[in-house]
Amino acid sequence: MPTGVDLAAIVAEQPYPLVFATVSGAHLYGFPSRDSDVDLRGAHLLPVEEMIGLVEPSETRTVMADRDGVELDLVTHDLRKFVRLMLRRNGYVLEQLLSPLVVHTTAAHAALVELAPLTVTRHHAHHYRGFAASQRRLFDTTGELKPLLYTFRSLLTGVHLLRTGRMQAHLPTLLDAEPAPAYVADLIAAKRAAEHGALDDLVARTRIDSDLAELAARLDQAQQDSPLPDQPAGSAELHELVVAARLPSARVGPARRPAGR
Template identity: 35%
Template sequence: MTDALMTEHQTRVADRVLDEEAARRHHLVVTLTGAHAYGFPSPDSDLDLKCVHITPTSQLLGLEPRLAPAERLEVLDGVEVDYSSNEIGAVLTGVLQGNGNYLERLLGAHALRHSAELESLRPRVLGVLSRRLHRHYRGFAQSQLREWEKTGFRSAKKLLYVLRTTLTGTHALLTGEVEADLTAVMDRYGFGEAGELVAWKRRGERSELSEALSERWRGQVGRAFEQLDAARERSVLPEEPGETAALEVWLLELRRAHW
C-alpha cells in the first residue's frame, strides 16, 4: 500500500536516505507522513520521513546523553526529503501527553521500515490514549488555520491541513483509532465535499483556490472545530492515560535489550 504512494524514483531516493541514516541510529519505525499519508499528494510533494529511533542504553547513562533529535532536509535527484527522528523515550513521554505527531509515527498505516519491537509497542500505545490528544489536534489545527489566513484563504494545502488535523482528532476521540488520511474519514464526518479540495491540491503544492471556493470554505471550516470539540465531550477515551505501567515495562525491557 505504501509503495503505491510513491513513484519508483521517490522510493529509490527514500531508500538511499534511510540506508544512510540507519547507519547512524537504530530505527524503531520510519513512517511516511505529510501529504502522501494524508490523502492529497501532488507530483511536487516532498517526502516526509518521520522516525523513532532507539539510543543504546549505555549512551543514555554517560556524561553526555545523546537525546537530540536528528534532522535532515535536502533535495536529492529532484526530490525534497524532510527526515527527522526522535528517541523512543522522548516519543513515549509525548504520547502520554497526547502528542498526535508521535502517535501517528507509531500507529500510522504507512511504515516504510520498522523493527520487531514495534508490533509489541502498538497495543501499549493504544492503551494509553486519552482525551489529552484533543489539545494537540486543536492547537495544530489552529496554527494551520492561521497559516491559511496568511495566504489570503487561497492555499488548498493549508486548508486541507486544517481539515485533516481536526478530523483525525475527531476520529481518534470518538473511536480510539488514529487515522491520518483525510479521504478515509471526510465522508464519515460530513465533509465529503472536501474531495474537490483534494483534487485541487493534487495539481501541485502551491495550488490556489478560486475566490468562490475560498469564500465557501471560510464559512465551512468552523464546523470542523465544532466537531472536534464535541468529540472531546463524547469521547470513548479516558481523561488521563490509563495503562501506563504496561508501557513503562515495555520501555524498560527495550532498554535492557539495547544496552
Template identity: 35%
Template sequence: MKVDALDEKQQAVADRVLDEEEADRAHLVVSLSGAHAYGFPSPDSDLDLKSVHIEPTARLLGLFRSAASPSRMEIIDGVEIDYSSNEIHPVLLGVLQGNGNYIERIVGALKLRAAPELDGLRPLCLAALSRRIYRHYLGFATSQLKAWEGGGKASAKKLLYVLRTTLTGTHALRTGKVVIDVTELLDEYGFGAARELVEAKRAGERSELPEETRERWDGEIGRAFATLDAAHASSVLPEEPPNADDLNAWLLDLRRSRL
C-alpha cells in the same frame, strides 16, 4: 519496506537516505508523514520521513550521547527529503501527553522501516490514547487556520491541513482509532465536498483556489472545529492514559535487550 504512495524514484531516494541514517542510529520505526500520508500528495510534494530511534543502552549510561533530534533536509535526484527522528524515551512521554505527532509515527499506516519491537508497542500506544489528544489536534488545527487566514494565496494545502487535523482528532476521540488519511474521513463526518480541495492539491503543492471556493470554505471551516469539540465532549477515551506502567515496562525490556 515498499509503500504504494511512493513511485519508484521516491522509494529509491527514501531507501538511500534511511540506509545512510541507520549507519548512525537504530530506527524503531520510520513513518511516511505529510501529504503522502494525509491522502493528498502532488508530484512536487516532499518526502516527510518521521522516525523514532533507539539509543544504545550503554551509550545512555555513559558520557557520550548522540544528538537528541537529528534532522536532514535536502534535494536528492529531484526529490525533496525532510527527515527527522526522536529517541524512544521522549516519544513515549509524548504519547502519554497526547502528542499526536508521536502517536501517528507509531500507529500510522505508512511504514518505511519497522523493527520487530514495534509490534508490541503499537497496541500499548493505542491503549494509551486519552482525551489529552484533543489539545494537540485543536492546537495544530488552530495554527493551520491562522496560516489559511493570514492572507496571501488561498492554497488547497492550508485548508486541507485544517481538515486533516480536526478530523483525525475527531475520529480518534470518537472511536479510539487513529486515521491519518483525511480522504477516509471526509464522507463520514460530512465533508465530502472537500474532495474538490484534494483534487486541487494533488495537481500541485501550491495550487491556488478560486475566490469563490475560498469564500465557500470560510463558512464551512468552523464546522470542522465544532465537530472536534463535540467529539471531545462525548469521547470514548479516558481523561488520562490508563497504562503508563505498561509503557514503562515495555521500555525497560527494550533497554535491557539493547544493552
C-alpha cells in the same frame, strides 16, 4: 507509498538503529502533489553510554536531503523521548507510529503499535484544535490550499479519534467516515495538481468560514461526549518496552514511582 526515491536505502544510512520509520505529511494525509517532499518520521535507539553519561544526549535527529530530485525530510526521536511524547496527548507521534506507509519496522515497533490505544485520551482534542488553528491562520495569510486542507484534515482526524478511539489521518478516507463538505474532495484534487495552488474561486470564503466553525464545534462536542479516558494508561508496559529495546537481556519489572509519591 512515494515513488522515485529509495527510502529503504536512506533508512540504512542512519547512524543509530531505527525502531521504525514511516511516511508522514501529505502522502499520509492523502493529498500529495508531484512536487511534494517526502516526510519520514520514526524512532531510533541511542547507545547506552550516551543515555547514562554526564553529557545530555541529543534525542532528536533531523536529516534533510535531495535524492534524485525529491526533497526528503527524516526526523526521528530516541525511543524514550518518543514514548514520553505518546504519553503527552501528542497526535503527531500517534499518526507517525500508526502510519500504514511503513518503510522500516521491528518487533519493538509492533509492540508500540499494540500499546498505542492505551495512550489515547479525550485530551488529544487539544492537539488537533491547536494545529487546526495554526493552519487556519496560515491559510488566511497565504490563501494556499495546503494549509486549508491541513485544517480540515486535523479537525476531522480529531473528531474521528475522539468519537471512535481510532487514528485516521488520511483525508479521503475521513470524508467517507465523517460528515464533511462535499467540496473538500475538489480541494484535494486541486492540491494534487499543484503543490502551492491557491483557493481562487473554488469555494467562497464565507462558506469555508462557516464549515470550519461547524467542524471546530463538532470537535468540542466530540471531546465532551468521548468515551476515551482523561489520562493515558500503559506507562508500565511502555517503560518495560523502552528498557528491553535498549537492553534486550535485561530483566525488567514494572516502572516504579519515586518514594513519597
